[in-house]
Amino acid sequence: MRGILFLLVGLSTTTLANAHDAPSGWKYPNSCCSNFDCRHVNQTAVSERPQGYIINATGEVLPYSDRRVRISPDGEYHWCSAAGEDHGRTICLFVPARAY
16 A cells, blocks of 8 residues: 555656656746646647747737747747646747748
């Protein structure tokens, strides 16, 4: 019984310790994430238009110059939304670096 308790505590600690990690291993900044706000999203979740990045689920527009837009360390899209909701307000959007 004690062994099961230690195992459960160990698993929950591991999960909490990695809560800010992107799937590829880099850490989401604390300013963007409260343990559950950020996640990897498919490139189809975000569109680029002349006015900026569009979050397709919400229609929210983030101008290219918006401070919430950040370069993604792994070249993938990551979206941090309020309370991690699929229709929440954007906290941060990580995007692949643009080629010029």
